[in-house]
Amino acid sequence: MFDAEAKTIKRMWPMIQRVLIVDAHAPGARMVGELMRSIGTSQVWVADSTERGLRLAQTYDPHIIFVERAGADMNGLEFARKLRRSNLACRYAPIIMVTSQATAGGILAARDAGIHEFLRKPFTMKDLLRRLEAVTLRQRDWVEAVEYVGPDRRRFNSGDYSGALKRRSDAKATPDSERMSQALKILRSAIAAVGADPTQAMRSMQVQVAELRKCGMAVADLKLTSAAIDFGRHLDDIEMRGPPYSRETLELRAAPLLAYMPKEEAAQAAA
Secondary structure, three states: OOHHHHHHHHHHHHHOOEEEEEOOOHHHHHHHHHHHHHHHOOEEEEEOOHHHHHHHHHHHOOOEEEEEOEEOOEEHHHHHHHHHOOOOHHHHOOEEEEEOOOOHHHHHHHHHHOOOEEEEOOOOHHHHHHHHHHHHHOOOOEEEOOOOEEEOHHHOOOOOOOOOOOOHHHHOOOOHHHHHHHHHHHHHHHHHOOOOOHHHHHHHHHHHHHHHHHHHHHOOOHHHHHHHHHHHHHHHHHHHHOOOOOHHHHHHHHHHHHOOOOHHHHHHHHO
């Protein structure tokens, strides 16, 4: 192994020690497991179904997860969506989807399910190391919305497909104003969904409040910071009582924050 690869593996090692493979195809799972053990004597657990994968995830708290797209009693996309919306500690763990097909539609579906990276069969050790490096050393922002939970889809990358997939603006860094706009849009949608999905809506609102508080401090906006703190306290109070939550009350209490919504976004919401 080249010195550069050895140095990269050393940096990644704390984040790849516990590996979960969810694959109904035993030879494929065994190959991935052997490769991971050869990289750094990782502990590897294998599940042949979606439900068993979730149970093992709860028991062993994996650092990284590999999933096959589909198989008997398993669905990699379903596994990813369920894990991301769970209360498990490993819900944030990087997920790499392994499949023999890498179409544009398949990659987009994986991205929208909360998958971090895509690895097409057959693959080499170099291909595997590239994906591991991407998910461990180049981590993306986390998005906690209602309709989507997972790594920032605007930063999605796959070395397996070279067609049109990203917007031109996706390569740009996210400035404070863009981060604030995204947090406000997610907050607004979470309030709207509080009746249909109160658990995820509450979790989403709490994450956006924390993000908006950071934005307020970053731009030295005391009014924004105070509004985020106040709304966060309100969320803590009503969470203690539990659902149902009042959408009307939430909208009223969030009004000082939502006033920061860009004018064009606010106009679309009112339309």
